[in-house]
Amino acid sequence: xxxSTTVLGRIRMVLWGLVALAAVxxxxxxxxxxxxxxxxxxxxxxxxxxxxxxxxxxxxxxxFDSASLKGTPYAMFFGFTNCPDICPTTLFEMTKHLQxxxxxxxxxxxxxxxxxxxxxxxxxxxxxxSAFDPRIIGLTGTQEEIKxxxxxxxxxxxxxxxxxxDYTMNHTATVFLFDKNGTLASTLxxxxxxxxxxxxxxxxxxxG
Amino acid sequence: xxxLQLIVTxxxxxxxxxxxxxxxxxxxxKDHEAGHAQTQIQSRSPIIxxxxxSHEAGHMSHGDHAAMAQGLKVExxxxxxxxxxxxxxxxxxxxxxxxxxxxxxxxxxxDLAGRVEVxxxxxxxxxMRMKELAAGLTIAPGATVELxxxxxxxxxxxxxxxxxxxxxxxxxxxFEKAGDVAVSFAVAPLGSKTxxxxxxxxxxxxxxxxxxxxx
Numbered sequence: 110x111x112x113s114t115t116v117l118g119r120i121r122m123v124l125w126g127l128v129a130l131a132a133v134x135x136x137x138x139x140x141x142x143x144x145x146x147x148x149x150x151x152x153x154x155x156x157x158x159x160x161x162x163x164x165x166x167x168x169x170x171x172x173f174d175s176a177s178l179k180g181t182p183y184a185m186f187f188g189f190t191n192c193p194d195i196c197p198t199t200l201f202e203m204t205k206h207l208q209x210x211x212x213x214x215x216x217x218x219x220x221x222x223x224x225x226x227x228x229x230x231x232x233x234x235x236x237x238x239s240a241f242d243p244r245i246i247g248l249t250g251t252q253e254e255i256k257x258x259x260x261x262x263x264x265x266x267x268x269x270x271x272x273x274x275d276y277t278m279n280h281t282a283t284v285f286l287f288d289k290n291g292t293l294a295s296t297l298x299x300x301x302x303x304x305x306x307x308x309x310x311x312x313x314x315x316x317g
Numbered sequence: 318x319x320x321l322q323l324i325v326t327x328x329x330x331x332x333x334x335x336x337x338x339x340x341x342x343x344x345x346x347k348d349h350e351a352g353h354a355q356t357q358i359q360s361r362s363p364i365i366x367x368x369x370x371s372h373e374a375g376h377m378s379h380g381d382h383a384a385m386a387q388g389l390k391v392e393x394x395x396x397x398x399x400x401x402x403x404x405x406x407x408x409x410x411x412x413x414x415x416x417x418x419x420x421x422x423x424x425x426x427x428d429l430a431g432r433v434e435v436x437x438x439x440x441x442x443x444x445m446r447m448k449e450l451a452a453g454l455t456i457a458p459g460a461t462v463e464l465x466x467x468x469x470x471x472x473x474x475x476x477x478x479x480x481x482x483x484x485x486x487x488x489x490x491x492f493e494k495a496g497d498v499a500v501s502f503a504v505a506p507l508g509s510k511t512x513x514x515x516x517x518x519x520x521x522x523x524x525x526x527x528x529x530x531x532x
Contacts, residue, residue, distance in 0.1 A: 115500035149436040190400070190403060190404070191403075191404050191405050191474070192403070192405070193405045193406055193436075193470060193472055194407045194438055194467065195409035195438070195440065195445045195467070195472060196464055197399065197400055197403070197507065197508065198466065198508055198510070200400070200508075201507055201508025202508065204508075205508075219360075233402055236400075236401045236402035237400045237401060237402050237403060238400070239401055240399075240401055240507060241400070265444050268444075269447065269448060271434060271449050272432070272434060272449065273432065273474075275474065277447050277472075278447075279444060279445065279446040279447060280444065280445060281443055281444050282440055282443060282444065283443040296443075298443070298465070299445075300440065300442050
């Protein structure tokens with residue numbers, strides 16, 4: 110009897126330990142959500158947590174603080190310059206969209222964030238982006254800084270090895286549109302036609 | 318004793334549910350890692366393939382004739398102007414297999430590039446994925462395969478210079494059976510989605526000026 114009580118006692122202790130752990134985990138999740146919601150100040154639970162504060166470096170080597178985006182709607186997308194197709198095409202299309210917006214383009218900001226900071230230095234971004242609308246802001250940083258931005262904006266990005274010890278990148282190609290409060294407002298897709306994308310950007314400038 | 322049992326049981330359930338929750342939260346990262354490992358394994362093999370074909374190439378006759386005799390029609394080879402400092406470019410071409418046996422596009426060369434790979438690009442769920450086709454791109458008998466933006470493409474790597482608008486660049490397509498086929502890649506403007514440069518002129522954006530408004 111005394112032996113089985115000891116065994117039961119041990120089991121009880123282990124279980125209580127698990128309960129304590131569960132309480133801590135659940136508590137942490139709740140607290141994290143609350144903090145995040147409080148920080149972004151938005152009401153839509155899903156949309157409010159999309160995005161993060163960041164400080165990166167633009168193509169001119171200047172510090173770019175996400176605080177400077179407050180009050181301005183912005184379009185943000187991710188890519189890299191060693192990309193043969195979707196990245197230059199998206200940059201090119203964004204250039205056309207900005208031209209078509211005319212003066213209204215000044216009401217929004219367009220950010221291109223590299224997922225390959227190893228190769229995409231500010232200097233290289235400057236050179237590369239010179240082929241596109243000068244209003245497009247290219248952003249780079251340390252690997253860690255970029256990882257944090259990717260995490261905050263839920264961006265998928267991974268290196269894929271190719272021949273000759275080289276690599277390419279798989280990454281989220283969606284263009285995210287944020288309103289002046291920094292809340293996700295819409296997205297632009299590679300598969301959409303130009304007119305649809307243009308209309309969405311027009312609307313974004315009007316939300317400003 | 319019954320109360321104790323109830324507490325123990327309920328706490329066990331609570332603890333388990335918490336662990337399940339944690340597991341779900343981490344699933345994303347694990348998938349991510351697994352996917353990475355897989356692509357690395359897949360992309361190792363082309364190195365061997367590339368070596369094998371470069372040895373064979375020495376014994377093959379160059380030019381269109383060998384390929385045409387084996388029933389391949391190669392047309393619409395094009396590329397586009399790249400942004401300054403770009404190290405890569407996409408090459409596009411349409412290949413029709415008029416013969417009776419399957420062939421594969423396994424690589425090639427491009428005068429302005431250090432090397433050429435055959436790639437597949439897919440955009441699904443908002444994510445662009447690109448991979449080298451280890452075994453080459455199959456061209457079945459009777460089939461026409463179009464390498465085009467947003468799909469299969471030749472990946473020109475280690476670019477020595479940006480292709481210039483209107484100045485065709487010489488290259489070679491390497492097929493498993495047909496061997497080497499000399500091609501000339503036409504150069505379309507930056508951002509072109511087709512060979513003739515449609516959607517490639519910055520001015521075409523003005524057509525859309527004011528879209529979203531009813532005049």
